[in-house]
Amino acid sequence: MSIKNVQAPDSAKLGSRLSRREVLKWFAAATAAMQLDPIENLSLAATPVTSDKGYGTDPDLTGHYEPGDFWPLTFNAAQRQIVTALADLILPADQLGPSASELQVPDFIDEWVSAPYPSQQADREKILSGIEWLEKESHTRFRKGFATLKETQMSALIDDICWPPDAKPAHKKAAGFFQSFRNIAAGAYYSTEPGWKAIGYVGNVSLLGFNGPPPEVLKKLGVEQTVKSGPVFKNEIFE
Amino acid sequence: MPTIKPSQAAQEYDVAIIGSGAGGGQMAYTLTLAGLKCVMLESGRDYDPGTETPMFQRKDQAPLMGAPTPDKHLGFHDSTIDGGWEVPNEPYTQSNDKEEEQFWWWRSRMMGGRTNHWGRISLRNGPYDFKPRSRDGLGLDWPLDYETVEPYYTNVERLIGVYGSIEGLENTPDSPPGVLLPPPRGRAAELLAQKHAKKVGVPIVPIHRAVLTKPLDAETIPAKLHPNNKWAQKIVADSMRARAACFWATPCGRGCNIRANYQSTTVHLPPALATGNLDIIPDAHAREVTIDRNGKATGALFIDKTTGREERVKAKAVVVAASSGETVRILLNSKSKRFPQGLANRSGLIGKYIMDTVGVDLRGHIPALENLPAHNEDGAGGSHFYAPWWLYREQQAGKLDFARGYHVELGATRRMPGGSLPVSASLVRGAYGSQLKKEARRYYGASLSLACRGEMIPNENSYAELDPNVKDKWGIPVIRWHWRWSDHEFNMATHALKTFTSIIEAMGGTVTSNRNKTGREVIRPGGKTKHEVGGAMMGNAPSNSVCNKWNQTWDVKNLFVNDGSSFVSNADKNPTLTIMALAWRTGDYIIEQAKKGNL
The missing domain is CATH 3.50.50.60 (FAD/NAD(P)-binding domain)
Incomplete structure (x- = not known):
């Protein structure tokens, strides 16, 4: 049973008054449909976020915040599974660092798509429908949910959508989803300290003095340090 | 307080x-x-x-x-x-x-x-x-x-x-000796730009x-x-x-x-x-x-x-x-x-x-800056170098189609990453997996952004x-x-974009944003530079x-x-x-x- 077969309440009535009985009837049918088909579970969540309150124009800037601190999160268990699998495919554990899910990246993506701001709302629509597409495509091709695919199967699917200019017309929308998803996932991954290590960022520490690039960097670039003033400090943290 | x-x-x-x-x-x-x-x-x-x-x-x-x-x-x-x-x-x-x-x-x-x-x-x-x-x-x-x-x-x-620093440049006043504090050392991208911009006649010096x-x-x-x-x-x-x-x-x-x-x-x-x-x-x-x-x-x-x-x-x-x-x-x-x-x-x-202020920006990818050994370039929390306006004589001789000057602010990119993909999607294209992580490391800090800050009449x-x-x-x-901007500002912005392109290319790089655009197309809207x-x-x-x-x-x-x-x-x-x-x-x-x- 597909959710399309469940008679939704007349949209004209939604604007006015809808009897409680009608709502319950529709809700029960929708729930039954979701239980029958987990794919359909995904589409129901793609509604506008309920909260329209952001963090305001005067939040405490020194706070250490977690996803969910400012607005309720979105993902249900099925969505979270798919998001985790895709984030870990994009940013796996390897010699450069841990996997996306070890760094809470799915939570950050959830926070992002749940935010009440226009740009995140636009991404929400893209991400939630993209997850749904991914799951359906996975069922079509492999008769399995995306999160349970083998890595080679996931890659076969993602290779079709990973770069919009190369994507077939039928895959353009999904390719747009992948770009947004990768952007948010990588944005989250490289916001963390292990992410910094993975990319080679070694700042955000106080130093006695600024020495500029180390000699091996100057040599590689074929340049000299042209600002000679001041002593050289033994405080740099090099990898 | x-x-x-x-x-x-x-x-x-x-x-x-x-x-x-x-x-x-x-x-x-x-x-x-x-x-x-x-x-x-x-x-x-x-x-x-x-x-x-x-x-x-x-x-x-x-x-x-x-x-x-x-x-x-x-x-x-x-x-x-x-x-x-x-x-x-x-x-x-x-x-x-x-x-x-x-x-x-x-x-x-x-x-x-x-x-x-x-x-x-x-x-x-x-x-x-x-x-x-x-x-x-x-x-x-x-x-x-x-x-x-x-x-x-x-x-x-x-x-x-x-x-x-004290540079003795035209219409770019020096402070009396002992008034300014020492300039911070140059970052990798700033030093590289300084070296190669000379070839196209743009003097890059410590900013104030x-x-x-x-x-x-x-x-x-x-x-x-x-x-x-x-x-x-x-x-x-x-x-x-x-x-x-x-x-x-x-x-x-x-x-x-x-x-x-x-x-x-x-x-x-x-x-x-x-x-x-x-x-x-x-x-x-x-x-x-x-x-x-x-x-x-x-x-x-x-x-x-x-x-x-x-x-x-x-x-x-x-x-x-x-x-x-x-x-x-x-x-x-x-x-x-x-x-x-x-x-x-x-x-x-x-x-x-x-x-x-006339504001227009351009960014380039510089292969020489790829895969540099990790090093700390937070520096003084902003630019260390800039190029003061350098074409007073050409302007006086009527060789330019705008009347006033702009300076160039250099933006090195080995900054605290995060918030979005830290490297240009046009470089990593469809990469994902360990390939993406490797390429992110390769391209991180290998971009330079150049910003025009110019005089509006x-x-x-x-x-x-x-x-x-x-x-x-x-x-x-x-x-x-x-x-309303006038043609002076649009023409200045176009000139800046061309100059920036020549700096990026002199550094052996390629322009990745605002390539071949005119000033009229990409000048920042009025007020956006907040000056x-x-x-x-x-x-x-x-x-x-x-x-x-x-x-x-x-x-x-x-x-x-x-x-x-x-x-x-x-x-x-x-x-x-x-x-x-x-x-x-x-x-x-x-x-x-x-x-x-x-x-």
């Missing part, structure tokens, strides 16, 4: 100052250290950089990894609170719907105003910049010359602490920024700033000792809780408050400057935002330093029988000739007026903007200007404008240092008048 409620204000002050930013902060500093009693109105809330600055916070500790939102337009950790392109309850309007004629008005509603987040770039206007009309027949000359303002530039640099690369000399500077005033020297020395040198972490836009960079709240206001001569009223939304029967300013009327009630302060003189747009709003709303067109507006020039089509219909939450008429000046310009006669060379309005002798509104031109040197220098100069003039009993 210590503030008062309207009910605690004294019966009358010597001077009322509207605004707590660069102009208001400098004015309060100068006047209170000379013993004048001042009251300052700030429309935003009190703000303490000591406890409110996110110094080492990571992006993963901020909502949405610190991304810009309609609540925090420059990202979560930017110091601006209750401000941005839109301010709650305080709308502004546009004269029409055309996209290219919109003016983006950046406002701040916090103690210290925009000085908390600004870029700290502190350049002196040069001799040409005060006499532009004499050089090319366009715009207007200032009633001031460089030599007159020079001592005040030096004073401000000594007080706030500015790093930079208001960041302490070493502690200020509290033993000798105060006596230079305040000769014959031991009391002031001690207060200033104490304030200087409370400032630490930069520890080379945390972007300056967040503010600085060790006071290593200039913001009004850490440099101007603490010594002014320490004199005991300054009362600050926060949440005070100025409505108008009041006058008496003789047309003398008597103080200010304002809304106490905490109660919604109208309040007033009285003073013998009034300094408006609220930012160009706000100063225009306040003066045009100060209507009376004597001044039906707004206070000090007999010339009809209040609101006219608003200017912003004032024109008749760019001005601010009161909207006849729209009022803010408190019933005060709001500003309506008119905006709006003009609207109450100074001049040599009441018929052609709002104020005289002392920033004193022609029509009301005890009324002064000390933000960017008095600017006659908007050189590519960024306005803040000049706002402070002129405020100090006006402050000295007010002190002299007060001594003569003329206030």
Whole structure:
């Protein structure tokens, strides 16, 4: 049973008054449909976020915040599974660092798509429908949910959508989803300290003095340090 | 910081100052250290950089990894609170719907105003910049010359602490020896750009920024700033000792809780408050400057935002330093029988000739910078190098199709990553998996962004007026903007894009953003560079200007404008240092008048 077969309440009535009985009837049918088909579970969540309150124009800037601190999160268990699998495919554990899910990246993506701001709302629509597409495509091709695919199967699917200019017309929308998803996932991954290590960022520490690039960097670039003033400090943290 | 409620204000002050930013902060500093009693109105809330600055916070500790939102337009950790392109309850309007004629008005509603987040770039206007009309027949000359303002530039640099070098370049004034702090060393991308830009004739040198690369000399500077005033020297020395040198972490836009960079709240206001001569009223939304029967300013009327009630302060003189747009709003709303067109507006020039900076950016990918060994390039929290305008001769010889100059700001990219994919998607294309992580590491820091900051020529089509219909939450008429660039600005932006392309290519790189665009296509919209000046310009006669060379309005002798509104031109040197220098100069003039009993 597909959710399309469940008679939704007349949209004209939604604007006015809808009897409680009608709502319950529709809700029960929708729930039954979701239980029958987990794919359909995904589409129901793609509604506008309920909260329209952001963090305001005067939040405490020194706070250490977690996803969910400012607005309720979105993902249900099925969505979270798919998001985790895709984030870990994009940013796996390897010699450069841990996997996306070890760094809470799915939570950050959830926070992002749940935010009440226009740009995140636009991404929400893209991400939630993209997850749904991914799951359906996975069922079509492999008769399995995306999160349970083998890595080679996931890659076969993602290779079709990973770069919009190369994507077939039928895959353009999904390719747009992948770009947004990768952007948010990588944005989250490289916001963390292990992410910094993975990319080679070694700042955000106080130093006695600024020495500029180390000699091996100057040599590689074929340049000299042209600002000679001041002593050289033994405080740099090099990898 | 210590503030008062309207009910605690004294019966009358010597001077009322509207605004707590660069102009208001400098004015309060100068006047209170000379013993004048001042009251300052700030429309935003009190703000303490000591406890409110996110110094080492990571992006993963901020909502949405610190991304810009309609609540925090420059990202979560930017110091601006209750401000941005839109301010709650305080709308502004546009004269029409055309996209290219919109003016983006950046406002701040916090103690210290925009000085908390600004870029700290502190350049002196040069001799040409005060006499532009004499050089090319366009715009207007200032009633001031460089030599007159020079001592005040030096004073401000000594007080706030500015790093930079002495280069001897045309119309790019050097500071006297010993005034500037040592410039920070170059970053990899900056040094590479410096080397290769020479090939295309662009000189790249250390920039001047208001960041302490070493502690200020509290033993000798105060006596230079305040000769014959031991009391002031001690207060200033104490304030200087409370400032630490930069520890080379945390972007300056967040503010600085060790006071290593200039913001009004850490440099101007603490010594002014320490004199005991300054009362600050926060949440005070100025409505108008009041006058008496003789047309003398008597103080200010304002809304106490905490109660919604109208309040007033009285003073013998009034300094408006609220930012160009706000100063225009306040003066045009100060209507009376004597001044039906707004206070000090007999010339009809209040609101006219608003200017912003010509802003256009371009980014390139530089293969030489790929896969560099990891190293710390946080540096002084902003640019270390820039290229001052270098084509004066070509311009004079008529070889360029625009009249004024721009400087080039260099943006190295080995910065704290996060918030979005830290490398260009056009480089990593469809990569995912370990391939993506490898490529992110390879390309991280291998981009260079170049920004044009150029001089706009004032024109008749760019001005601010009161909207006849729209009022803010408190019933005060709001500003309506008119905006248009001229071909000078478009052509300058096109020239900058071409120059940037040649720099990127000289470095062996390729342009990745704004490739083959024209200035008209990609110039930043009006206001977007947040350097709006003009609207109450100074001049040599009441018929052609709002104020005289002392920033004193022609029509009301005890009324002064000390933000960017008095600017006659908007050189590519960024306005803040000049706002402070002129405020100090006006402050000295007010002190002299007060001594003569003329206030």
